[in-house]
Amino acid sequence: MSNILIRDLIKRHGALVTVDRVSLEIGQGEFIAFLGPSGCGKTTTLRMIAGLTPASAGSIHFGTREVTHLPPYLRDAGLVFQGYALFPHMSVAENVAFGLQMRKVDREEARRRVDEVLSLVKLAHLAGRLPKELSGGQQQRVALARAIVYKPEVLLLDEPLSALDAQLRTEVRTELKRLQSALGLTTIFVTHDQDEALSVADRIVVMSAGRVEQVGTPREIYQRPATRFVAEFIGRTNLFPGGLDGPGRFRSESGERFAFGNADAPSNASALAIRPEHVSLQRGAPAPGGACTLEATVEDVIYRGALTEVVVRTASGARLAAHLHNADSGRDDLRPGDPVVASWPADAPMLF
Ligand SMILES: Nc1ncnc2c1ncn2[C@@H]1O[C@H](COP(=O)(O)OP(=O)(O)OP(=O)(O)O)[C@@H](O)[C@H]1O
Ligand SMILES: [Mg+2]
Structure with a gap:
């Protein structure tokens, strides 16, 4: 059964169409990467799926629930968006624990899970720091930890590793992939880094000018590009x-x-x-x-x-x-x- 079903999703800004009839079926536990050049509509599509931007037309289902017109908090997806702010007066650990407290998770269990995700993003040693005492890449990893700690059914990540250096980026993405697959979290991961998409995604959605050019496994996308655009863009x-x-x-x-x-x-x-x-x-x-x-x-x-x-x-x-x-x-x-x-x-x- 598909966990996210998107039908003919459109975003218009006045006469301008920035997302043009995107349709997609994502399976339970699948790791999907949106890949495409800057300005092709990746963030806008993801924001509509998260409920942060209203869709101009089309529908979005999470499982059997239609969520097209629901506000973000009722969709219950874990989100990491560029510039998605941390709570400035809370420590790293408190920021990460917040979602668990809201969901009334037992205190001991919450502590265990916070430790687990902080070590996943390699920040266990900074649990007591405030966000303003962290580098940009460290803040980004706190945002990622906060989104995955309560094991949401759907994880929506917009360039969650963009502020990290190459080595850390590879380490965190490998850990993220391991956790995502162990917990079976249905994940959409936006990136413009092909190498990242090819190495972590079960399937890649290649977008261009608001449209889906091709959906396929990394191998299919690279070895059998459906269009000249995909052939030139990937690799x-x-x-x-x-x-x-x-x-x-x-x-x-x-x-x-x-x-x-x-x-x-x-x-x-x-x-x-x-x-x-x-x-x-x-x-x-x-x-x-x-x-x-x-x-x-x-x-x-x-x-x-x-x-x-x-x-x-x-x-x-x-x-x-x-x-x-x-x-x-x-x-x-x-x-x-x-x-x-x-x-x-x-x-x-x-x-x-
Ligand atoms: N509020 C808005 N009004 C008009 N146009 C917009 C608005 N928001 C986004 N756009 C346009 O929509 C297009 C898609 O933007 P989007 O942010 O989704 O691209 P993207 O694929 O995420 O790019 P990047 O890789 O640079 O993050 C862009 O051409 C952008 O200029
Ligand atoms: Mg973007």
Whole structure:
């Protein structure tokens, strides 16, 4: 049974439509990430689900209850919103315990749960501090602890980790995911960090300009993007506008010819995309009859830690990026100006 059901949700500001017929079915205990560029309507959609912003049209159900017109406190969702204020005169522990007191949770049980969530967000040592004595990232973690401590049926989080540094962010999101899944909390997590969405979400909702572009597991979104927008927005993509040039052949606007092996390519395809990790580079001439190859010249070599990004340029000027693993010790050290042959597996190109 679905725990959150959203039908044709619309938000209008006068003539401006910022959320445009969003429909979504979220299962009990699912961890959903809203992902999309700035201004695409993630926060507005989440605020309508929380009841902080009235919907212009459409409906929202939590389980069998319709909540479309209920105020936030009757929806009983745990919320973390950007700038969602802590109580300034209460300590960290008191802020977190507040929701439990309101729900008349036994004092001992409340203390145990507060300790548990404070250690989850790595703030146990600051339980006695006041909010003004905390950094921005620490305050954000208190807000997260406060939202999850009473184990709400629905957890709505708007960029709850945005103020944390990369390492802490990864640690807290891993802990959050563990707790969310142990307690079976139905969660919507708004982020513009793809890596975060890909690593924690059961399913990702990719939004663009107020609409849902694709809903799918992280794997589906990355490996089988439904639209050119999703292919370009998620991960790095080499994109070539152009058109089909016979069966299994594509010709880019700049004149490169690509062979591809996917049978499900649309017959009116107008763009071909290849992920950089599928591109390999070799010195020398192309293998005779090698279909999935392009001759190019190395333009740029960018060291990125685990991988090296090599950008090559074809004779007609098109650029193609390849990601080469730095653990491959036998690999050639390419330099700008080196002539290379780029190749890829026949099923690597995606067509839109
Ligand atoms: N009160 C308002 N009146 C008019 N337009 C608004 C209002 N609130 C938001 N918008 C517009 O609605 C669009 C969606 O805003 P929203 O805050 O939902 O985006 P977002 O996806 O959360 O972006 P970000 O990643 O930057 O947080 C934006 O173009 C914004 O300018
Ligand atoms: Mg936002």
